[in-house]
Amino acid sequence: MTRKLRNVWEALMGAAIRLSGVASVVFVVLIMAFLFRDALPVLRGSTLGELLAGREWRPTSAEPRFGFLPLILGSLLVTGVAIALAVPMGVGCAVFIAEVVPKWVRELTKPAVELLAAIPSVVFGFIGLTVLGPWIKSVAGAASSHIAGPEWLKTALDMPTPLAAITGSVVLAFMALPTIVTIAEDALTAVPRSYRDASLAMGATRWQTIRAVTVPAARSGILASVMLGIGRTIGETMTVLMVTGNSPVIPGLANGLFRPVRTMTATIAAEMGETAFRTPHYYALFMLGLCLLLITFAVNTAADLVMNRSKHVERR
Amino acid sequence: MPRSAWIAFASLTSLCVALVAVGCGKPATTEGSTPSEPAKGGAATAAASPSTEKASIQAKGSDTLLQVAQALAEAYKKVEPNVDVAVTGGGSGTGFKAILDGTADIADASRKINNAETASAKERGLDLVENLVGYDGIAVIVNKDNPVEKLAIDELGAIFTAETTDWAVFGGKGKVVLLSRDTSSGTHEYFKEHVLNKGDSKGPRDFAASAIMEPSNDQIRTQVAATAGAIGYIGLGYVDDSVKIVPVVGKDDKPVAASVAAVKDGTYPISRPLFMYTNRDASPAVAKYIDWIKGPDGQKIVGDQGFVPL
Numbered sequence: 001m002t003r004k005l006r007n008v009w010e011a012l013m014g015a016a017i018r019l020s021g022v023a024s025v026v027f028v029v030l031i032m033a034f035l036f037r038d039a040l041p042v043l044r045g046s047t048l049g050e051l052l053a054g055r056e057w058r059p060t061s062a063e064p065r066f067g068f069l070p071l072i073l074g075s076l077l078v079t080g081v082a083i084a085l086a087v088p089m090g091v092g093c094a095v096f097i098a099e100v101v102p103k104w105v106r107e108l109t110k111p112a113v114e115l116l117a118a119i120p121s122v123v124f125g126f127i128g129l130t131v132l133g134p135w136i137k138s139v140a141g142a143a144s145s146h147i148a149g150p151e152w153l154k155t156a157l158d159m160p161t162p163l164a165a166i167t168g169s170v171v172l173a174f175m176a177l178p179t180i181v182t183i184a185e186d187a188l189t190a191v192p193r194s195y196r197d198a199s200l201a202m203g204a205t206r207w208q209t210i211r212a213v214t215v216p217a218a219r220s221g222i223l224a225s226v227m228l229g230i231g232r233t234i235g236e237t238m239t240v241l242m243v244t245g246n247s248p249v250i251p252g253l254a255n256g257l258f259r260p261v262r263t264m265t266a267t268i269a270a271e272m273g274e275t276a277f278r279t280p281h282y283y284a285l286f287m288l289g290l291c292l293l294l295i296t297f298a299v300n301t302a303a304d305l306v307m308n309r310s311k312h313v314e315r316r
Numbered sequence: 317m318p319r320s321a322w323i324a325f326a327s328l329t330s331l332c333v334a335l336v337a338v339g340c341g342k343p344a345t346t347e348g349s350t351p352s353e354p355a356k357g358g359a360a361t362a363a364a365s366p367s368t369e370k371a372s373i374q375a376k377g378s379d380t381l382l383q384v385a386q387a388l389a390e391a392y393k394k395v396e397p398n399v400d401v402a403v404t405g406g407g408s409g410t411g412f413k414a415i416l417d418g419t420a421d422i423a424d425a426s427r428k429i430n431n432a433e434t435a436s437a438k439e440r441g442l443d444l445v446e447n448l449v450g451y452d453g454i455a456v457i458v459n460k461d462n463p464v465e466k467l468a469i470d471e472l473g474a475i476f477t478a479e480t481t482d483w484a485v486f487g488g489k490g491k492v493v494l495l496s497r498d499t500s501s502g503t504h505e506y507f508k509e510h511v512l513n514k515g516d517s518k519g520p521r522d523f524a525a526s527a528i529m530e531p532s533n534d535q536i537r538t539q540v541a542a543t544a545g546a547i548g549y550i551g552l553g554y555v556d557d558s559v560k561i562v563p564v565v566g567k568d569d570k571p572v573a574a575s576v577a578a579v580k581d582g583t584y585p586i587s588r589p590l591f592m593y594t595n596r597d598a599s600p601a602v603a604k605y606i607d608w609i610k611g612p613d614g615q616k617i618v619g620d621q622g623f624v625p626l
Binding site for chain 1: 432500529
C-alpha cells in the first residue's frame, strides 16, 4: 500500500470510530429528548405532584386518573425483594468461584452462571407462571396453617392467588443473579494477590482472609454489581407482566408481598399497544417511562461512579 | 494487510449498496400494508381481484375474536389460496389503534368504536366501516368448587368493584379474587359499561384496583380454574369444563346460563355484537374477505367456534 493510500485509510478508520463513539452518545441524547417531548405534555392535565403521589391508576375510567404511586411502589417492592434474595446468593456464589474453588471448577461454574443470563425473560415468566408460582403459593399456604405466629402474618401468607409480588421477586432474583455473580467475581479477582498473601502470612485462615481482607477490598466492585443487578431488575418487563398479577394497588404493609402488584414496566407494556397517539393516557405512559429511565439511569450512574472509585483505590 | 483491507472495504460497500437497493426498491404487489410501511388506510394498489392476485391482509385486535379470526383465516386460505390473512391479538383497543395508524387492514373488535377513536379517524381522513360478524355472550365463570348458584347484574357490579369482597354473602366461603381483562380489551370495556355501569357509557364505576389484570381470555380461564375464590369473565367461545359458568339473572328475574342459544334468543343479559372494522378505501381483497365471513361459510365457522352467527 502506498503511503498516501495508507494515510487515507487511517483517516477513514479514525473517522468511522469517532462516528461510532459520538453516535452512541447521540442516540442516548435523542432517546431522552423524544421521551421528554412525549412526556411533558401530560403536565398540561395533571401536576407533577398529582402524578407522582397519585394513589390511583385508572387511565380508562370516565374520569381518568394517572397516579404513579402504586406502580412505582410495585416496581420498588418487587425489585427490592428480588435484590434482597439475589445479593446474598450472588455474592456468596462470586466468593465461592473466585476464592474457594480450584481453577478447573471455576472454568465450569462461570459459564454455567452466564448461561442463566442467556435464558429469555419470557421463559422465566413461563416457569414462574406454571411452576414457581403455584409452588410458592402452596409453601406459603402450608406455612400459614402450620407456623405459630401473629394473625396478620398468617393472613398475609395465605395467598389467594399465585400471581403476586413474591413470585415476581423470586424469578427476578434468578435473572439478576448472573449479573451480580459475574461483576462481583471480577471485582474479587482484581484484588491484588499481595493483600491475600500478606493476610495469610500474618497467620489468618482462609475464611478470615476472605471475610476481613478480600471482600472489603472488593467492596466497591461488589456494590457496583448489586447496583447493576438493581438496574436490570427494575427494567424487567415480560416476566413481571406474566407473574405479578398486574393489579395497580398500593402494596399493603402487612401483606403486600404476597398479593398482586403492578410494576411500571408491565403497565407500559400492557397499555401502550392500545393507547391512541397523543392522548393524555399516551403522555402519561411516556412520563412513566421517563420516570423509569431516570431511576435506571441514576442507579447505573451510581454503579459507574462506585466502580471507578474502586479502580482508583487499587492504584495504590 | 492492504489486500484484506481492500476486501473488507469492498464487501462492506457492496453490502451497504445492496441494503439501500432493497430498502428503496418498489414493494412487491401486495395489497394491504406491512408494519414497516404504514400506508394510509391500506395501500390500495389497483388490482382487479381475480383469485390469482397475491394479497395479504393484516387483521389485528380483539382477543375474544382471536380464535375465530384465525379459524376464518385458515379456512379462507382454502378458498383463496393467493390471499394471506395474518391475525394478531392485543385487545380491541389495539386493533383500533392499528387501523387508525394504517398498520392493519381489519380491526377485530368486541365492542363498538368509541368517540375518541371516531374523532381520530376523522382527523386522519379515514372512513371506517363497521361490519357485524356475529354475536357473543360474556360468560361469568367461577372456580368449580364455588357453590354460587346465580348472580344478578347488580351483584356482579358489587363484586367486580370490590364492594362485596367475601363469598359468604352468596353462600360460598373465602375472599373474592377478581380477574379481569386489561384495559386494551373490548370485553373489559363492554363489561364495564354494561354490567358495572348498567349501560351508561359515561358511568363512574370501574373495576376494583385489586382486580388481577390478565391479557387474554385463556389466562383468565386458567387462573379461575386454579384459584378457589376466583371469579372472572370471558367470551363464550373460550369456556370449557375446567370452570363453572354462573347463570346471570336476566330480564324476567330468571337466571340464564351463558350459551349460544341464550344469546341468540336474547335471554342472556350480557351479550354483545362482534365487529370487524375496515377502511372504506381498503383493497377489494379485504372487502371480499369480509363478505365471505358474513356469508354462509364464514358464519358456519363462527358458529363452530362457540359464537352466535348472524
